[in-house]
Amino acid sequence: MDSTAPELPILGQSGESPCESCHGGCCRTFVIPLTGADIWKLERDLKLSFWEFACRWEDPEGTIAQKYAPHFYFQDEPETPFVVGLIQAQSTFMPRTTKCRFLMEGAPDQEQPLGVSRCGIYPTRPSACRVFPTRFDTTGDVIEIVQVPHKLMEDENPIYNLCPRPWEVSDFDPVTAMEHLTTAAYEMRFFQKISQLWNRKPGPWNIFPDFLKIVYSERVMHGDKVLDEELFPKIIKFPQAPPSKEESEKRVA
Numbered sequence: 235m236d237s238t239a240p241e242l243p244i245l246g247q248s249g250e251s252p253c254e255s256c257h258g259g260c261c262r263t264f265v266i267p268l269t270g271a272d273i274w275k276l277e278r279d280l281k282l283s284f285w286e287f288a289c290r291w292e293d294p295e296g297t298i299a300q301k302y303a304p305h306f307y308f309q310d311e312p313e314t315p316f317v318v319g320l321i322q323a324q325s326t327f328m329p330r331t332t333k334c335r336f337l338m339e340g341a342p343d344q345e346q347p348l349g350v351s352r353c354g355i356y357p358t359r360p361s362a363c364r365v366f367p368t369r370f371d372t373t374g375d376v377i378e379i380v381q382v383p384h385k386l387m388e389d390e391n392p393i394y395n396l397c398p399r400p401w402e403v404s405d406f407d408p409v410t411a412m413e414h415l416t417t418a419a420y421e422m423r424f425f426q427k428i429s430q431l432w433n434r435k436p437g438p439w440n441i442f443p444d445f446l447k448i449v450y451s452e453r454v455m456h457g458d459k460v461l462d463e464e465l466f467p468k469i470i471k472f473p474q475a476p477p478s479k480e481e482s483e484k485r486v487a
């Protein structure tokens with residue numbers, strides 16, 4: 235593995251994520267759909283241009299979108315639905331296989347015949363990568379761990395095998411996992427709205443990144459309300475003096 239590959243933070247309470255010693259089967263199997271927020275952060279934090287990490291994937295059957303990511307249409311192919319996602323690249327060690335362009339591959343050896351790979355942009359990875367393999371249950375209050383099959387690709391190459399062990403509840407921190415899911419769902423819903431706007435009058439693909447920049451840079455704007463009692467009618471009154479030691483002890487008891 236590249237020596238600059240970042241260490242994987244411990245995700246949950248169990249101490250070691252299944253990703254620790256994995257070859258990154260998910261980062262080779264799936265096309266990763268992006269939200270506009272993912273694109274903004276990748277451009278901002280990694281100083282990359284859109285064209286260095288994003289592409290459009292034809293998705294006539296909806297197998298990439300999975301009723302989750304939006305379809306965009308473009309002037310040059312007006313009948314084709316596309317999903318905007320991460321670019322893939324050829325694997326360095328596994329000929330004729332592909333991987334996410336950000337996956338940093340470790341060289342195979344006797345102990346790890348598929349190598350150990352790491353996400354090269356872990357702190358900035360897209361929301362779809364952050365939430366895998368979880369989703370909301372039907373109430374939206376509880377996180378479900380999705381059972382990951384041994385393999386999804388028809389390609390027999392073992393580099394496309396998925397998680398080496400089932401995920402456990404203890405692999406996740408409940409607060410962080412909920413934050414990731416909430417943000418991912420919110421941003422994907424917003425991106426759906428952006429797609430409806432774009433698809434009303436599809437433009438050429440080459441202006442798409444500029445269109446996104448305009449939309450996202452207008453997400454924060456000045457309100458027309460002054461900060462006053464109408465908005466904040468109750469001012470919290472703090473006690474004049476801190477409670478005495480006896481009072482504090484009584485409260486704890």
Ligand code: SF4
Pocket residue numbers: 260261266320334335336337338352353354355356359360363
């Ligand atoms: S961005 Fe990172 S986690 Fe996501 S697919 Fe690429 S390498 Fe894997």
Ligand code: SF4
Pocket residue numbers: 252253254256257258259260261366367395396397398
């Ligand atoms: S295939 Fe499973 S264990 Fe391997 S990196 Fe992806 S999520 Fe982690």
